[in-house]
Amino acid sequence: MLISLFDWAKIIKNPIENTGKLKLFLLFISIALGYLISSFILSVLAFGQNMASSIS
16 A cells, blocks of 8 residues: 555656565565554553552
8 A cells, every 4th residue: 555655766766676675675664663563552551550550
């Protein structure tokens, strides 16, 4: 979806030849963002549990 929404021809040379590399790059970016978001949510949950246990 990101490939069709953004004009990659302005950034990369030969967008037709580099489509596979671009898809792989976007896959790695997606994995990294997913990891960061999930670890953030887990740390917020752990913080909430620690706060709840310290109050009671």
